[in-house]
Amino acid sequence: MDPAPKRSRKRWARIFAVLVALLVAAIAGVAWAYPSVAATTCPACYGLTELQDGVYTEDNLSDQQESQVKQIVEQARQLLESFYGSRTSSPILLICLTDSCYNRIGGGKERGVAVLNRAVMLSPRGINAVIASHEMSHVELHTRLTSDLEIPQWFDEGLAVVASNDPRYLAPESSADRCLVPPTAPLPVTLEQWLSAASKDANTYAKAACQVSRWLHDNQGRTGLMSLIDRLNAGAPFTSIVPLT
Known part of the structure; x- marks a missing residue:
């Protein structure tokens, strides 16, 4: 009997065992680092x-x-x-x-x-x-949104505040202007910048909510939001639609 096939099977068995071990280790690593x-x-x-x-x-x-x-x-x-x-x-x-x-x-x-x-x-x-x-x-x-599309963190967070109708950061819906704390400087664009700003300034969410609520008011609310999403998915730059400040 030719020993070559037997050696080949053993080699593939070892390779498979190594791959399984690596997979298990990778899963365990994710569970430990990112529970x-x-x-x-x-x-x-x-x-x-x-x-x-x-x-x-x-x-x-x-x-x-x-x-x-x-x-x-x-x-x-x-x-x-x-x-x-x-x-x-x-x-x-x-x-x-x-x-x-x-x-x-x-x-x-x-x-x-x-x-x-x-x-x-x-x-x-x-x-x-x-x-x-x-x-x-x-x-x-x-x-x-398109899966690889990024938007400024302030807009994402401000929109979430408006969507949830959070009374901590917004005036009542009956108000002509729901803004409680208007932004006086550019709002955080990246997640890292947002986390840093929010940890230092308790009004960061209110400022973002102010900017978003005013933009929605000036752009037909939900209609403007759906148009924004469509235009972003079509490739339009965010800053060409929504001002940063």
């Missing part, structure tokens, strides 16, 4: 149970807690549909009612966060329709 990404991919791996389609929470919640989560999710979805006219995204929602749960899935001190424009994580401090719809707005906007 939030891993958690949105495998919620059950982080102790989360599916409460309803696409909504994951801690196990053993009371009936009242489950009802609260379901109600907040429904309210957040309604806010988005009311603002955008329809909802094209269905982000996975990871909702933690305890800090230990939120820490386990990679959360920090924030109330909530959108993960890779495909999922939303909510902390115990963010379990309300305003925070939920704010983070879901990020996913909705980027779902509507």
Whole structure:
């Protein structure tokens, strides 16, 4: 019997074993370095149970807690549909009612966060329709945009504030001008710049919301927003449509 085929099979078996080991190591590395990404991919791996389609929470919640989560999710979805006219995204929602749960899935001190424009994580401090719809707005906007298209962070955040109708940063809808804090300098464009500015100035969200709400008011609201999205997807530069300051 020719030993060559046998040696070849052993060589391929070793190669396969090495590839599997590398894959396992890569997955473990992602889970360790980016638990939030891993958690949105495998919620059950982080102790989360599916409460309803696409909504994951801690196990053993009371009936009242489950009802609260379901109600907040429904309210957040309604806010988005009311603002955008329809909802094209269905982000996975990871909702933690305890800090230990939120820490386990990679959360920090924030109330909530959108993960890779495909999922939303909510902390115990963010379990309300305003925070939920704010983070879901990020996913909705980027779902509507071409995948590799970037927009200024201030517009993304300001739009999320308006979509969620956040009373912390906006005057009531009945107001002629919903602006509470007008920007006096260029707003942060990149995520890094935004995080830095927001950590130093508590009015950063209000300033972005002011800029976006005024732009929407001057551009027919939802009609202007849908036109903006279409023009961006067609290749128009953001700055040719929306002023930076």
